[in-house]
Every structure is written in C-alpha cells, then in structure tokens.
Amino acid sequence: MTKLLEVNGICKSFAVSPAPGQKSQRLQAVDDVSFSMLPGETLGLVGESGCGKSTLAKLLMGLLEPDRGAVHFQGLPLSGLSRRQRRPLLRKVQMIFQDPYASLNPRMNVEAILSEPYIIHNRPQDAGQGVQQLLDAVGLPQEARFRFPHEFSGGQRQRIGIARALALKPDLIIADEPVSALDLSIQAQILDLLRELQQQYQLSYLLISHDLSVIRELCQRVAVMYLGRLVEIAPVSDFFHRPRHPYSEMLLKALPIADPRHPQHALPAGEIPSALAPPAGCSFHPRCPYREQECQTSAPALTSLGNDHFAACHVAEKLFLDGLST
Numbered sequence: 001m002t003k004l005l006e007v008n009g010i011c012k013s014f015a016v017s018p019a020p021g022q023k024s025q026r027l028q029a030v031d032d033v034s035f036s037m038l039p040g041e042t043l044g045l046v047g048e049s050g051c052g053k054s055t056l057a058k059l060l061m062g063l064l065e066p067d068r069g070a071v072h073f074q075g076l077p078l079s080g081l082s083r084r085q086r087r088p089l090l091r092k093v094q095m096i097f098q099d100p101y102a103s104l105n106p107r108m109n110v111e112a113i114l115s116e117p118y119i120i121h122n123r124p125q126d127a128g129q130g131v132q133q134l135l136d137a138v139g140l141p142q143e144a145r146f147r148f149p150h151e152f153s154g155g156q157r158q159r160i161g162i163a164r165a166l167a168l169k170p171d172l173i174i175a176d177e178p179v180s181a182l183d184l185s186i187q188a189q190i191l192d193l194l195r196e197l198q199q200q201y202q203l204s205y206l207l208i209s210h211d212l213s214v215i216r217e218l219c220q221r222v223a224v225m226y227l228g229r230l231v232e233i234a235p236v237s238d239f240f241h242r243p244r245h246p247y248s249e250m251l252l253k254a255l256p257i258a259d260p261r262h263p264q265h266a267l268p269a270g271e272i273p274s275a276l277a278p279p280a281g282c283s284f285h286p287r288c289p290y291r292e293q294e295c296q297t298s299a300p301a302l303t304s305l306g307n308d309h310f311a312a313c314h315v316a317e318k319l320f321l322d323g324l325s326t
C-alpha cells in the first residue's frame with residue numbers, strides 16, 4: 001500500500017532574538033523527526049506545550065519549509081515544488097485549529113467562509129452545492145449560511161471549521177487541539193463527529209492533543225514528542241498498557257482517571273528543559289528516574305521493540321513501565 005505520508009528526518013529551527021549583549025541563538029523546534037502514516041489511519045501526537053507539535057504540523061502542511069529532511073505525501077515530495085505544482089497536493093491535507101474563535105474571519109458569514117476554499121482552488125461553480133452538503137455533513141442547519149461566527153457557540157464554530165477543512169475532499173486532516181477549547185460535553189460531540197466523518201469520507205487524521213484520553217478514544221497509533229524529538233510511537237492499546245519510554249510512563253501516571261469520557265491534562269513532574277539549551281545525551285535524562293551513565297552523553301535513536309512499537313531510550317529493553325490498569 002502506498003504510504004499516505006512519509007516523514008524522513010525533518011528538522012526545523014527558529015532564530016530567537018538574543019538578550020542584550022548575547023549571541024543570537026537558534027531554537028530547535030523539530031529535531032530529526034521520522035514517521036509514516038497509512039491511508040485511513042488516525043495517528044495521535046502528544047507532548048507538553050512547546051515540544052514542537054504545531055511546528056511539525058506546519059511542516060506537514062507545507063506552511064513551513066524544513067531545514068533538513070523531506071515530507072512525501074502519497075509518494076510525492078512536498079519540498080522542491082513550485083507553488084503551482086504544490087497546490088493540488090496541499091488541497092489533500094487540511095487543518096482544523098484549536099480555537100474556532102480565532103480561525104474564522106468574523107466579517108465573513110458562513111456561506112462566504114465555506115465558499116472560500118472552492119474559490120481559492122478555482123472551482124467557484126461547486127461552492128453552492130458544496131456549502132449545502134458541508135452544512136449537512138457537520139450537523140448545522142442550512143440557515144446557518146447567512147449567520148456570522150459570533151452568532152454561534154464554540155462547538156458550532158468548531159463544526160464550521162471542520163466543514164471548511166472538508167470542502168476540498170482532503171485525504172488527511174491535521175487537527176491541532178481540536179477540542180481543548182471546548183466544554184467537556186461538547187468535546188465528546190465533536191469527537192463523535194470527527195469519527196463519523198472519518199468513516200463517511202475515508203479520512204486520515206493526525207490528531208494533536210496534550211490530552212491522552214482524547215488520543216485513546218480516537219487513534220490507532222500514538223506518537224510522543226519531547227523537546228522536538230519523537231521519543232515513542234506505538235499502537236494505542238500497547239502504548240496505554242505498556243509504554244516503553246519513561247516520559248510516556250510519566251504522562252500516563254499524570255492521567256488520574258482512566259476513563260476517556262473524563263479528559264485530563266497530563267502534566268508530568270519536573271521542569272521541561274529549554275529547547276534553546278537542551279540537555280546533552282537523551283534530552284529527557286534530567287527528569288528520568290531510570291537514567292544511566294550513557295543517557296547523559298549519547299542521544300538514543302528511535303528503535304524498534306517489535307510489534308510496531310518504537311522508543312528512543314537506551315534502557316527501554318530492560319524496563320517494565322507502568323501503563324494504565326484498565
């Protein structure tokens with residue numbers, strides 16, 4: 001089967017304005033990340049704030065160019081193409097954002113918001129019928145088209161954002177914290193909608209969330225990021241029962257209620273080191289209860305542990321870490 005997405009060793013750093021009298025610095029937001037996705041798959045991406053999740057999403061959307069490495073979508077490279085060559089490819093990858101308030105233009109009514117993708121992609125003739133179908137698909141009434149974003153609740157606004165992402169019939173939707181700004185009961189409704197749409201349109205999702213219970217509910221596999229690097233990637237059930245990276249264990253231990261209907265924000269103990277001055281060796285070693293000498297000097301590569309489970313940890317083979325008991 002052709003891979004939907006193939007990411008090979010991508011890196012992205014940003015220049016950071018120096019403090020007075022100091023040399024300018026670069027912050028490594030995404031550091032040598034590789035993974036792939038199959039068509040129809042839902043992959044979760046978790047990690048603490050600032051670990052590089054949104055930067056990775058922008059690299060996959062073609063909104064940022066990687067410093068190194070390559071992204072292939074359905075076998076075609078995203079880099080090195082002209083804007084015109086890239087356009088049909090990028091149409092197949094769409095994004096849903098965390099904050100439906102900020103991501104919708106307040107001056108445009110829903111009809112204009114949902115027609116825009118058709119107009120940008122030179123298919124204005126498809127907009128009329130398209131908008132009608134999109135409203136049906138996301139469970140909004142037809143009269144919604146004449147109303148403006150501020151006239152809707154948060155959950156309804158997220159439905160508008162989802163409809164806009166669906167307009168051009170994408171194959172992959174990157175959802176960056178799609179429910180974290182919503183009330184719990186509304187979160188469940190939006191997750192149900194995402195699941196229904198996935199079946200209806202054969203979508204793949206890359207679901208970014210720092211909420212492991214959302215990941216557990218929707219994803220087949222989960223990838224864990226720490227300070228710009230992927231530290232674990234595994235099938236969801238395996239991951240929750242037997243995580244193989246100490247950081248993942250820490251995230252799971254911070255999940256007090258093992259019930260996907262009660263999402264919690266996972267916040268492990270200890271300070272996150274700065275991405276500007278990452279620790280030597282394994283960047284997790286200062287917080288790791290299992291660290292050994294080697295961990296302080298050499299950075300572990302993401303290594304197969306069998307059964308489609310990968311972890312970047314020198315001591316992973318020896319450890320029996322705690323997962324969730326239920």
Ligand SMILES: Nc1ncnc2c1ncn2[C@@H]1O[C@H](COP(=O)(O)OP(=O)(O)OP(=O)(O)O)[C@@H](O)[C@H]1O
Binds near residue numbers: 048051275
């Ligand atoms: N345009 C930019 N210029 C400079 N630094 C940036 C830029 N974009 C992101 N960063 C930095 O890169 C790092 C990764 O940011 P990113 O937004 O990808 O994290 P994140 O995992 O999405 O966090 P959150 O969970 O808070 O959304 C952070 O330290 C951030 O400050």
Ligand SMILES: [Mg+2]
Binds near residue numbers: 054
């Ligand atoms: Mg983010």
